Amino acid sequence: MKKLFLPVFIALLSFQLTPVQAQSGANPAIPSPREHFGFNIGDDYQLATYTQTEAYFKKLAASDRTKLVxxxxTEEGRHQYMIIVSSPENLKKLDRYKEISTTMARAEGLTDEQARAxxxxxxxxxWIDGGLHATETVGTMQLIETAWQLVSRxxxxxxxxxxxxxxxxxxANPDGQELVSSWYMREPKPEKRTLDHVPRLYQKYVGHDNNRDFFIMNMKESQNxxxxxxxxxxxxxxxxxxxxxxxxxxxxxxxxxxxxxYVFEPLMITGIDALGAAMINRLNAENKPGFTRLGGSVFSTWYxxxxxxxxxxxNMIGLLTExxxxxxxxxxxxxxxxxxxxGNTPFPVTPQKWHFKQSIDYSLSLNYATLDYAARHGDQLLYNIYRMGKNAIEHGSTDYWTLSPRxxxxxxxxxxxxxxxxxxxxSRGGAEIPAKYYDAVLKDPALRDPRGFIISADQPDFPTAVKFINALIKTGIQVQEATADFTVAGKQYPAGSYVVKTDQSFRPHVLDMFEPQDHPNDFQYPGGPPVRPYDAAGWTLAYQMGVKVDRLLDGFDGPFKKLPYGELQVTKGKMDAGSVAGYTLxxxxxxxxxxxxDLLKSGADVYRLPNGISGKPELGAGAFFVPASGKAKSLLDQSARELGLDVRGVAKRPAGAMVKVQPMRIALWDTYGGSMASGWVRWLMEQYxxxxxxxxxxxxxxxxLRKKFDVIVFVTRAIPPVSANGGSGTGGSSSQGPKAEELPAEYRPWLGRITADKSIPELKKFLEAGGNIVTIxxxxxxxxxxxxxxxxxxxEMTNGGMERPLPNEKYYIPGSVLRVSLDSTQQATWGLSNQTDVYFDASPVFKLAPDAVSKGLVKPLAWFATDKPLRSGWAWGQAYLQDGVAAFMAPVGSGKLYAFGPEITFRAQAHGTFKMLFNQLYSTAMP
Structure with missing residues (x-):
């Protein structure tokens, strides 16, 4: 009997851990996936479209275990669904359980005893999602199978x-599933089906970048x-x-x-550890090898x-599997x-043929491991998210210093x-440094974390500041609004200013949006190559958006009202229509x-003032003047109300130079398969x-080209580099594209890349004939x-006297925020400050020929004036940037080439540099 006990115990354990197939007749009113789709989820060569999936979700909604929400x-107008699954008894009390979940997470006014109760x-x-990246088809299909298993078992x-x-x-992405699944299933013969060469982005505008949108939430799916x-x-x-x-x-x-x-609550990190252990233990118990973790992959928790x-x-335990x-x-x-x-991969997988069903089975096991952990530790999970929130509130209410590499x-x-x-x-090894050095830095009052931030209503671009506030509100941040004028730390602020304090449960997110990221110097070994961050190294949203913020180190109060969670703000503008000559913006x-x-579309006249209006700094170089008319007054009144603009009437036309604004015929480059950078700009142009x-x-x-367009915009990765041998490099994706005959006719005109031998000569002709080109x-x-x-x-110069790019061991700047200097009196930079933050991602930096400026061949637009331009992120060897040109304009024939090295439209987050594009999209000529 003793010899039989262990095998029997293992068999029973395996029975409990292995997913059980749905029992026959469990819920006869609801069809199985095979009955609905005509195939089992995970069958080779089979994918469901979103149209089919939506219909299935509605059938699952008939179960007393579900609520379909x-x-x-979506951006293409489809309905995006969430299926809430629980016991019938829990669904009857759903509002109460939602209230408990949000109350515990916000941790406001609760005692530990109340929280435990x-x-x-x-x-x-x-939360379990699927389908965000639509070509990652396991995600969508496992979501369908998981819903069926939970409803039927x-x-x-x-x-x-x-x-x-x-x-x-x-x-997470209905539109993408419809596109990708339809593309795959269009081939009648299963063995010829492929996910290759999907013709456009699987999210209408931004494709894969839909997973880079969640602290600003520009896209509708992200907002939902x-x-x-x-x-x-x-x-x-x-x-x-x-x-x-x-x-x-x-x-x-x-x-x-x-x-x-470094702003995270430690319980969040160790919570991830606990769930990771539950996941890998379940797979190992089910004899499912191949789970890698820690240094076994590139994924981190920095971004x-x-x-x-x-x-x-x-403070959520956020899990990712790939x-x-x-x-x-x-x-x-x-x-x-x-x-x-x-330790990275305790149970390696061996080389073998792999079927779709295996991935679905793994995913189902991972879901059940997560859900089983939650079922067994629910009270602990709820209390821990409260504890993290409470810690954050306490840290934001007292003097606190965040540890960081700097x-x-x-x-x-x-x-x-x-x-x-x-x-x-x-001391040997440097292990015993006296504690006074800790005290000198991490008890220095000047280095404390802020107690809060004030976004004054009197800043130059307050409507953009309100967009920043709304990004915070969309992510659940508590925001307060001043109901009257007030004074803090000797500075006066007007009513309508916003206040964001750090004594709130989501303090980590508040700090991350306002404060610079301090990415460590991360190298494979001392003196070796850098380890690339998973995505960006620095992204501080307040910097990217150009929002003026006051950072308060001491507690403060005033005539502030707390805004309801999730209540977006409407920008408040005003129009002074008392004068009759016209209006200024x-x-x-x-x-x-x-x-x-909007004015140009209506046929109204608009002018720009190259020298602004004397004595009115808010109406500096490039300000707009609109002659009075009934049409102009009506549109500007609407703009003041809806866009938060300060429209000022003037009694007479402004003195000095004035240039008329004409709309341009704008072309925006894109490519077969879609460019995310182009998609972001397309969305931006629609918004503006x-x-x-x-x-x-x-x-x-x-x-x-000149007969068709006035300006062409090329985002990053459109124009190829000049090859060393002068050959015809190509822009866009380097992957082998599809053959025209393999594609539906509607997509064939999208094929091809920008080439040195065919495309560049046409662009040169366009410039010489008076067209403008903007490159990013x-x-x-x-x-x-x-x-x-x-x-x-x-x-740098090699020993052989040849130039070569600086090696990464000497210079390396992944996605980070840097500061540039510029001359805002130039037309290209009208409306910008002389010091501006830019998003920089291994971006080009230029050196001009000695006489290029004096001969009028090149005009610098932005440059690095210091050897320490880093604002947020990681910049190894940043001193090399000093005196480098970040952007310039060069006349070519009758046209102009604008070159912006930084990503001035980056993911529609970089509001602070949008004007570097917008200014180039108007034709301005003397009347």
Missing amino acids: DIGL MAAEGKAVV KDPETLRILDNVIILLTH IGRQLFIEWIPQIMYNHHQRGPAGSVLAGPPYRDPFN NGGLRTTTHFH IIGNPTPETVPLVPQRLIPN RIDAINQAYQADLKNTSATA SAQANNAFIAVN HFPMQVVYAPDIDAGN GSSTNLAQHLGLPVKNALV
Whole structure:
């Protein structure tokens, strides 16, 4: 009997851990996926469209275990659904459980005893999504299968989960599923089906960048999801499904590699550890190898802005898995180094053929591991999110110092400086530094974390500041508004100013949006190459948006009212229509360009004032003047009310130079398969009412461009570099494109890339004939193709006397925020400050030929005036930037080339530099 006991125990354990198939007749009113779709989820060569999935969700809604919620419309107008799954008894008390979840997360006014009582009463809330990146088809299909299993199964584990957990199953990208699945299934013969060469982005505007939108939430899908996550429910666990896993593994999952963001509550990080252990333990018990974690993958918890990562800054246990698998069978490749078991990959997978169903089964096991953990630890999860929120409130209410690499460096530098001035020697290994050096840095009152921030209503572009405030509100941040004028720290502020204090549960997110990120110097080994951040290294939204913020180190109060959570603010403007000659608009306000475009569309006259109006700094160079008319008055009155603009009437036309504004025929480059950078600009132009036409490489190569367009915009990765041998490099994706005959006729005109031999000559003709071109990021390569007197500033001389780009060991700047200087009296930079923050991602920096400026061949627009321009993120070797030119204008024939090295429209977050584009989209000529 003793010999039989262990095998029997293992068999029973495996029975409990392995997903049980739905029992026959469990709910005869609801069809199985096979009955609805005509195939099992996970069958090779089969994908469901969103149209089919939406219909299935509505059938699942007939179950007494579900509530189907329409969370909003997508960018293409489809309904986006969330299926809430729990026991029938829990669904009857859903409002109460939602109240407990949000109350615990916000932790306002609760005692520990009250919190423990609510934790015992409440139910754990777990978010599981799928389909955000639509070509990652496992995510959508597992969501369907998970919903079916939870609705139909009656095994003890499922019933325990339903009794103790509220599950939010959310479709993250309906439009993308419809596009990608339809593309795959268009081929009648299954073996010929492919996900390759989807013709456009799988989110209308931004494709893969839909997972970089969650601290600003520009896209409708992001807004729908964000409201559920940060306002309506605030789940304790959110699970974000992605693919693909690193080669030689099946999936990457939690816990993640360093660095993690220093503003996090430690319980969030260790909560990820606990869920990661539950996931990998379940897979191992089910004999499912190939889970890699920690240093086994590139994924970290540094970045904010992703669907999963933004939840980290809200004290949620945000989970990400990246799994392999496609409807077309594939192979797990041989990667020898991954076959050695270690802490990253305790149970390696061996090379083998891999079917879609295996990925679905893995995903279902991972979901059940997460839900089982929540069912067993629900009270702990609820109490812990309260504890994290309470800690954040306490930290924001007292003097507190956040640890970061910059401050640790300050401790070491102070100690080393004292050693040089004394005869003392450092202890072996430097392990015992006296505590006074800690006190000197991390008890320095000037280095305290802020107690709050004030966004004054009298700043130059207050409508954009309100957009920043709304980004905070959409992520569940408590914002207050001043009901009267007030004074703090000796400074006066007007009524209508906004206040964001740090004594709130989502303090990590508040700090992350206002304060600079201090990314560590992360190298593979001392003196070796840098380890690239998972996404950006720095992104401080207040900096990117150009918002003027006062940072308060001491507690403060005033005539402030707390705004209801989730209540977006309407920008408040005013119109002074008492004078009859006309009206003025400041060029400092981005929304002024909306008003101007509406005026131009109506046929009203608009002028710009190159010298502004003397004595009125708010109406500096580039301000707009609109002659009085009934049409102008009506439109400007609407703009003041809806756009928050300050429209001022003037008794007579302004003195001095005045140039008439004419709309331009705008072309925006794109490519087959879609460019995310182009999609963001297309969305921006729509928001700011710039009419434009999308063009592709064949349109450029066809020539005759000047008769069609006045300005062409090339975002990053459109224009190829000049090859060393002068060959014909190509812009856009470097991957092999599809053959025209393999595509539906409607997509064939999109094929092709910008080339040196065909496209560049046509662009040169366009410029010479009086057209303008705006290039951003790597597309500033056009300047070299045209032979302009500029070159790469970030080079060094080899021993052989040849120039080469600076190696990463000496100079490395991934996505970060830097400060540039500029001359705001120039037309290209009208409305900007002389010091402006830009988003910089290994961006081009230029050195001009010695006589280029004096001969009028190049005009610098922005440059690095210091050796320390870093504002937020990571800039190794930033001293190399000093005196480098970040942007310039060069006349070419009768036209102009504008070259902006930084990403001036980055993900529609960089409001502070939008005007670098907008100013170039008008034709201005003397009347």
